[in-house]
Amino acid sequence: MKLYVNSKYPSIDDLKNKAKKRIPKFAFEYLDGGCNQDVNIVKNTAEIREVELSPYYLDSYNEPSLKTELFGHTYDAPFGISPIGLQGLIWPNSPEILAKAAFDHNIPFILSTVTTSSIERISEITEGKAWFQLYHPTEARLRDDIIKRAAAADCPVLVILCDVPTFGYRPRDIRNGLAMPPKMSISNVLQVLQKPAWALNTLRYGQPGFETLKPYMPKGLNLSELGKFMDQTFSGRLNEEKIKPIRDMWKGKLVLKGVATEQDAQTAIKLGLDGIIVSNHGGRQLDAGQSSIKPLVRIADKYGDKIKVMMDSGLRSGPDIARTIASGAEFSFLGRSFMYGVSALGKKGGDHTISLLKTELKQVMDQVGCEKIEDLHKHLVKN
Template sequence: RLNDCHNFSDFRRMARQRLPGPIFDYIDGGADDEVTYRRNAESFDTCDLVPNVLRGVSEIDMSVTVMGQKLAMPFYCSPTALQRLFHHQGERAVAKAAAKYGTMFGVSSLGTISLEEARGISASPQVYQFYFHRDRGLNRAMMQRAKQVGVEVMMLTVDSITGGNRERDKRTGFAIPFKLNLAGMAQFALKPAWAINYFTHEGFKLPQLDEHVDMGGGTMSISRYFTEMLDPSMTWDDVADMVRQWSGPFCLKGIMSVEDAKRAVEIGCSGIVLSNHGGRQLDGSRAAFDQLAEIVDAVGDRIDVIMDGGVQRGTHVLKALSLGAKAVGIGRYYLFPLAAAGQPGVERALEQMRVEIERGMKLMGCSSIGQLSRENLRFR
């Protein structure tokens, strides 16, 4: 079955077969009418590649350096929440796969293994993604902990001061932890393989958050987390303080406008991730790929510009790099393989992406990433 997965859609299908419906919809879903979610993937088809030939491409070097981190491949596993809900190996599988392929991976403040454990598993550069909580002490504590662990890059998500309108989650009542109430029992019966693994491995934990938050034995929905815990009064001054405190590579995820990109440079960030949160927050917002050239032209010589959203093919990565991105983040691209098959699934997906990039570079006449340029692209 895993051997039948040759692309994103195959892994998505396999994940859908394996996961309880509410969990599949949580990963797969976007906000409102999911216009931005769809546009993310479609945006890559608005331009075509223009290859060169006869350039001597027997050796391909696809390594990049981003925010001071050397990556063997020009993409990394973006931090995503709640991974042990999708497969009992969760972040452990992703950290190991990223280490095997020499790329960076992220642990979320809503991750289901601890930063310390992730560090022990993988020597690959580690990103710690966090949100700006109302509890400023919690924000400081999260940064201190990351410093102690030796996290390479701090990544503050700035597009989520309130929750996107995720109607699929409203319909399914998605909340954590997964409960064995009547609805939970029905899911258990429908997806026994998932349920046996989930309930026979250690209980569901959020090691970055648990000591700070008392859920009182209840459940937490996405909208409750965003509304009750995150601070909508956050400003650039707050972020500037954090960048100073961290005094290392600091990155803002969820930047989309030129004005904000320039502010990020001013306050000393090392990178920005152009992102609309996988279409899960502000529906109708532009695809990061569509906005990339404008941002690279404005700040690309002073800050590392990264993008994510809709990346499903090696050629998508090559198009983003040709426009000037330093690297590309993947999310659902590794989450569906994780849900489908754990670590072997993630490794297969990373390998497929690596092979697609290598093949694409050869066919485009580029032996290193530095040779990609806008000359290789034409917009329709």
């Protein structure tokens, strides 16, 4: 499809700055922040940008293609949209906006269990092409029912999350009342009143809620009881015994997200998973951990021929995508970048952000003389 790029916002940083002006402070800080002292969120992007590529200017060269095959489907670019919780709080109706943009551009959209649109609605928008990311329920009955819904919605890929055994310690969210249960302080109300576009869109689309989880919530559940419900309903810590029944039940492709070590990658292979996403949850879980690019290089080198290796966390541009693919990932995902886009530009934000990333990535391939995504590794400068 024709690429749409708003010339006023030619970079992700431009979108981030615009988003900061358009959404309440508590929502922006939830989106933008990491955990503890933000050490790992800074390392994520900084260390990706230490990766260098070599250009071969005198080689014969044809027009590059961004098309990338993954799990039997050929996508139009080697990147997709990461699962993000509470998307409708950040910008009203944003899961549907981004899902539609992903579908139009033929890239994958991953729906989070704890975002603000349902499996069924996103499947309708994407004609069954959206992936679904599962937070592991404490009860097998609930786990099985959610998985059956994802299968009925024709989700081709189920993503299970292993990097949230406990919620990250996020001082901003605690100060802003976005720890569970959420609360609207006087400060938060004043922030809303200062952001009329956000407030009007929230009135239009309604107060965001956990739409996928609504069938399992007790009727009349109030905000003061929501935190207790979530704690009782989900157990983020995965192990082999929890993964095995999911592998047995799920007939589509199964991906483990949050892998940060060779040991966990090896376990995923042993359990018959189809792919892994090397990730540190965008720097939101373990401030003392490594950036995502460091374990990616080791894991892809050791296990890239045994399982599909993908990566998210820290990517903010087309050059970052190129660096990640050159470092060994077969595919990449971005989260914050798309939320900056939709928060800045509303309905056009998803289309703009995808177009921007495609344009930047193609420019890198033109510059280094790379015709195919899978050949980017040939341009990697190995230190």
